Structure formats: structure tokens, C-alpha cells
Amino acid sequence: MNPKVRQLYKDLLWLAKNYPGDYPKIRDKLHDGFIRNARVSSGEELEKCLEHGEFIAKELQSLYFLRTYRAVKRNYYD
């Protein structure tokens, strides 16, 4: 496995642990996503997939920030 892909999978798995709801569910979803692109091994297509993965990671980070921000805002400021 490409080390970049492995690292991305690990990073996303770490982020997934904080995803609201069942951890096994999101883990399987993440796994499926990687399996779906298993035939991609190099070149432009791989770059595109990695970019998409990093995009998801950033989205998750923003989601977690907003989740806390909104919860605190609702409880203390609204």
C-alpha cells in the first residue's frame, strides 16, 4: 500500500473516532470508501483521491469545531 494512502486512512480513522453516532458504522463507511478506490495505485487519479481524502479530513475538523461552538453558543449566548 502507498504510504500516503495508509497515513490518510490512519488520520481519517482518528478523526472518525469523534464522529457523532456509532463508531463501527463510520469506520465501515470509511473502509468501504477506500476499498472502492483500491484499484487506483498511481498517477493523477491517486493524487485526486488523496486530495479528496484530505478534503474530507478538513471538513471533519471544521464539523467538530462547529459542533462544539454551536453547543456552547446555544447554552450560553442565545
Next chain:
Amino acid sequence: MSSKIRILVPVKRVIDAALKPRINKTNTGVESKGVKFSMNPFCDIAVEEAVKIKEAHKEAVESIHAVSIGPSKAQDILRTALAKGVDTSTLVDVGEQEIEPLQVSKLLKKVVEQKDSNLVILGKQAIDDDSNQTGQMLAGLLGWPQATNASKVVVEGDFVTVTREVDGGAETIRAKLPLIITTDLRLNEPKFVTLPKMMKAKKKPLEIVKPDAYGVTIEERLEILKVEEPPARSAGVKVSSVDELVSKLQELKAL
């Protein structure tokens, strides 16, 4: 020549902000078993601000030290703080008991003296006990100026300009170091920590001490008698016509 800034950031481990806490069976607190814990959101903002100040003033800021007063599991919170860019950390292990703000302030005072800190950035309050006292009490004990509810912090040499959130507006104050700053929600937007940063943080120093080491004895001054949930909202009534709505409102003397 201005002196180096040594920042201290106290952090607290609390039940995750996004969760709805449940009251325990004996009505003396909230259920903490099997619940996800994380860093208090306001402390998270304080850590982020300390790191931002360090990034903006690499020359002036010597170090950022994080301290947590709580159970041994608060190590996870300190690791998160280290991953966010804090240099060193201390856990004052007080076991599972909840410590009152005055005791926390007394312990923090000792840590400030030990670490020779001259800027303390802390969350304005913890979302579990909502005391909003620790920063103020620490300022009192140390005899330092304080800037509470900060929404903007600008460091220029030995002086810090802080914009505070006050009722219906903002107040800008300026003070010379040493200083206590407590953070408000809109100060910055803390990022969720990534795995590579978390792995690197494992090598950073985390020291565990007992409160006795600081010569502070923990004594409870308050006794929690009862904790209860706010009353549930009663159900509304559906009306079929405007006339009915008007008569209902008249019944309630709203018209």
C-alpha cells in the same frame, strides 16, 4: 528591552460540550460513567490563543506551559494541549473529587510561581460547574491585573491590549505584564487536533504531581445539596381558527 513572555494555560477536563449531561440517581451531580470527556471549550480557546501569540511573537514568547488540576485521566487533555502547540505540561492529580475554584486558584498560584509565568490565559469558565471564578481569584491571589472575557488579544512588547466582551458592546483595555486573561467564545476558532500532531505530542514532557507537593491542602467549603434538571417545557395547544386563537390569548390576558 522587554522581558520574555512565559505563558501558562490551565485546562480542565469536562464532559463533552455536545453531549447532554444526565443527573445521577442520588441527585448530587451529573452521571460521569461511560460519558465522553474532552477539553473545556473555553480552555481550548485559551490554548489556541497562547499558540497563536507564540507563532506571532516567536522571539518574545519563551514557552507555553499547560496545567490541569483533575483526575489522572486529565492526561489525555494535556496531551491534546501539547499536540496543539503547548511546550510542556503538568498534571496536578487530585483524584476524582471535584475541586472548588478557590483551591484551584491556590494551586495555580503555586504553579505560576514555580514556572515564573507572566501571562496566564485561561477559559472564562468551565462548562461543567459554570463557576467563572478561577481567573478572577487567581488575579486576586497574585495581585495581577486581569482582562476577563477577552474577544481580542494584541501583544506589543511588555504591554497587552485586550478587547473585552461586555454587555451590549466591547471594552478595550491595556495592561503591562504580568497579566491574567480569560477567554470568551469568539476569541478564536480552535482546530480539532490531527493524528500526526497527537503522535508528536507523546514525546513532549508531561509531569504528574500531587497537590501536597505545592503545600496546598484541598478542603471543601461547599456542600452540594441537590442538582436538578430545569423544568420541562409544557406542550403547546393547536388552534383551528383565528377566533379561537384570539379567545385563547384573551384567556391568558395576553391581549
